[in-house]
Amino acid sequence: xxxxxxxxxxxxxxxxxxxxxxxxxxxxxxxxxxxxxxxxxxxxxxxxxxxxxxxxxxxxxxxxxxxxxxxxxxxxxxxxxx
Numbered sequence: 001x002x003x004x005x006x007x008x009x010x011x012x013x014x015x016x017x018x019x020x021x022x023x024x025x026x027x028x029x030x031x032x033x034x035x036x037x038x039x040x041x042x043x044x045x046x047x048x049x050x051x052x053x054x055x056x057x058x059x060x061x062x063x064x065x066x067x068x069x070x071x072x073x074x075x076x077x078x079x080x081x082x
Contacts, residue, residue: 009041009077010034016073020048024056027078031062034080039065045073053078 011034015023023044031040042053050067053076057064065077 007039009039011038012041012043015042015044015046015049017045019046020052022046023049024052027053027056028060031078031080036080036082038080040078040080042076042078043070043073044076045070049076050074 011030013023013026013030015026018026023042023046027040027042034040042049044053053067054064056062057078062081063079065079068075068077
C-alpha cells in the first residue's frame with residue numbers, strides 16, 4: 001500500500017519568532033487567500049502554537065492536517081474547508 005501524501009501548500013505563513021496570538025491572527029487573516037480545499041502551511045516556534053493552531057482549526061471548521069518538527073519550531077498544515 002502506498003502512503004498518501006498531502007498536496008503541497010499553496011501559501012506559507014512565516015510566523016517564526018512571533019508570540020501568541022500572532023500566528024493565529026496571521027492564519028485567520030490569510031487563509032481566505034487560498035481556494036477552498038487548498039493547503040496552508042504555518043511556520044511557528046511559539047510553544048503555544050502546538051495547541052492553539054489545532055484548536056483554532058477545530059473552532060473554525062478547517063481541517064488540521066499535521067505538525068512537523070523543524071530545526072526551530074514546527075510546520076503546521078491546514079486545509080481550508082470553506
